Amino acid sequence: MKLRKKKSGNRLMSRPEEGKNPSRGVFTRRALLLMAAQGAVLGALGERLYGLQVLNGSHYAKLAENNRLSKRFFAPPRGRITDRFGISVAANRVNWRALLLAEETSDIPGTLERFAQLVPLEPRDTTRIEHELRHKRRFIPIMLRDFLSWDDMARLELNMPSLPGVLIDVGTTRVYPFGPLLAHVVGYVAPPAEKDVVHNAELALPGMRVGRSGIEQTQDASLRGQVGSVEMEVNAVGRVMAELDRDEGLAGDEITLTIDSGLQQQVLGRIADQSASAVVMDCRNGEVLAMVSNPSFDPSLFDSGVSQAQWIEWTNNSQTPLINKAVSGLYPPGSTFKPAVAMAALRAGTLSPSDRISCPGYIDVGGTRFHCWSRYGHGSINLRQGLKYSCDVFFYEVARRTGMDAIAATSELFGLGARLPEIELPHVRQGLIPTPTWRRAHGHHWNGGDTIVSGIGQGFVQVTPLQLATYASRIATGRAVQPHLIRSVAGRLAGLTDLGHATDMDMPGTFFEDIRAGMYAVVNEEGGTAPKARLDIPGVQMAGKTGSAQVRRVSRAMRESGHFNSANLPWEYRPHALFICYAPYDAPRYATAVVIEHGNAGADVAAPLARDIMTDTLRRDPVNHREPPGQEVAQAEVD
């Protein structure tokens, strides 16, 4: 009522404009314009529909007919991974399994119930199946049970008519013939997580696995291959009448590693039960022949899910079996860092090969006394002797003269504390060569003492065993060798394996000669620190460098008491034992780095281990063998 009154009132007031109300006129015009547009759009859609249904109707009718050929997708076999001699290190095992295609049964609970009567389902299976039924698209099969026995299959086949939507299908599962031996390099696969499936529908297919570590992870895309499909003729209710066409998809690429599994086994044998890692490289082209990180784990456990107890055991183990120490373990390099410091000094001109530095057993810098490992000192020595005796005072002084920025720049060229971009592994750590700039960025002042301790690879310096092996290779060849693990993919040789690939390092050859001579003396001359590393092969010499990296500051009191013996310390406080080397000295072929966690002195523990590894490596050199070495060993392991 109220409204009506107002209405008439307004009408009276607006009477003079009645009929030519500007807003109404504009609205009408514009509304007609919009209607024209709306009509045009719907008209165009009608036209498009005419094109689809009438003009191209027969084309689509044929496609629809083909659609009665229901297409079913399946996972392709994952690419094999082999060692350099073609021996499988990751392969596939046939796995018979029962699948359910939800779109082909009208009564899913009934089908499942009948299925469970024939082949029992665990409660774990049931919850998984229910989850997948809710989340997967109806045309993607769901796995009911895998690893069916012949009995199971016979029972199912017999009852197929009462099990609409159930298929028996052959898939594969991953097997790792060498188990823990190559677990860190090869990695493992696991069923895809839900978030993976969101990004890639293919992963929803039963049997699809995702690489979670090692080569399996980094090369996942090429190992996975292309999804295959089967075309089946289905009748009006969806029952399969016949298989018409099969697209096998593309099996994943076969990847050949640079690893020699026989050598890997021998290296592991040498390491035995020590918590250690070792890397053997072909120092001419960067091929990693062996990469051992001990202890290890069994990669096949991940395929079906790792038990809680197992996981806790792994993660609580102080020797970190799940971590690949060769690329993820960070260690102070200790004295193995000295050749890099020497090269930095030579390049900076702060040291010449003939310069002599006097070692009285200690050096005083900025009011602090830094000790040499030898209490009695080494006397007046030159670079070659400094390396040979691994004199700390010599390198304290060299580092002091050269400065940390120059040392960091040179050692990074050797790969220390640097990214090694070509190594095909995940979780590769970069380590650190500290510089004053870095220290300031973390809010601290860099003082002279930091340079001194860095000069012998202590303090903040941290590198990985792979970096040490690369460093040894680069010293041996003078070329910027890039470590890598893949020799070929699908039969195509990787470019890095090419001998000419590595470029020369921008350092004078004579400097390399001086440093190599020092490293030769370490092993082969009277009084060198590593006589135990001398090779027992006639005519072949090895050059190397020892290192014992303290993980805990040694107090002066302990040192001066004279009774200090790190072997009496608890295991986790003992120094790491390190050794880097290459051989043959006159024609470098292989480089090795060994790090034994808390192994005490590099000279006593790491040097003989490196010698043994190098001996094995040289004995396996293909030049000495017509047949791939270790074939029989590897075969025995597969069976």
Next chain:
Amino acid sequence: MKFQKRLLRAEPNFQILTKLWQVNWLYVILICALAVVGYVALYSAGGGTSRPFAGPQSIRFCFGVVMMLGIALMSPAILVRLAWPLYIFSLILLVAVLRMGHVGKGAERWLMLGGMQVQPSELAKIALVLMLAAWFHKISYRSMGNPLLLIPPALMVLVPVALVLKEPNLGTAVIIGTVGASMFFGAGMRLWQIALLILPVPMLARIAYSHLHDYQKARVTTFLHPESDPLGAGYNIIQSKIALGSGGMWGQGYLHGTQGQLNFLPEKQTDFIFTMIAEEWGYVGGVTVIGMLLLLVFGGMLIAMRSRNQFGRLLGLGISMNFFLYCAVNLSMVMGAIPVGGVPLPLISYGGSAMLMVMFGFGLLMSAWVHRNATFGETTPGEKD
């Protein structure tokens, strides 16, 4: 007319009946006809039973009709007053969906309210139409020349658009934005203002594309090359086109569409319901449905033009545009003309909140029709109606 007026004056208690008589029954019959088409299609999508889809949907429709008639009786003065609270409420729901929404297919769109899934962006569209109609009604046509008065309504559009984009629901955001723009147009925004706004659009589009989620970009690329992802997003487009095409001129026959009945069409009861219809009823059936939809759109526009107040005009325009955009986007989608984006076909697709909101909108449209001769509150912004 005269008779009605007399009746009104004499017997105020008969007002409701008079208004009911005033409802545009022809239009209501058209709505019901489309709902019947929907029932028939959902019956088929359910594999020849009313159980999963058709039955519940028809109950919702009946409820919707009652709601529509209820709203049709409400005077525009009340609706104007309801605009703000409803708009604010819809924004609160949009924020809530971002906070605690139910995630489906990588996007948060639904809110669980008392065991029911609600899609707040549906309500936001209708609330925005109401809000804008109320705003432009009050500021009058003459003051449209003042750009300052266009800023508040522009914000009214942009806030829900931004919230819906965040869900992310690109399709709905575009629809809301377009509905808003069409109402600016209908309200009499000056042409130079429009030109000024259109100029930066290509640049904005480029920026917008770079901010799309990966899955949305993937949708654009699979739309261009559906074969590149036959298991994922491309599957629907390919299957939908095949199903449509195989319908031919006369269709494969009711309940006999091979694509639909054999489940090659995923989500056939929602987004792809038109495919199902066109497969079983052919081009004749498909074009009939398009024609019915067009009649509803045009009917709504004509109702808008008949209104003597700006509120009713803009309400009619907004509702019709919204309905039109729904149809156009859904149809283009299933015909493979634009990327698939989760927009249902109004009145026909299976779904609760969409159906209720469509009927809510038609209720507002009917109210604009019933009260088409009311002139209130215009050109005098300060005065209360």
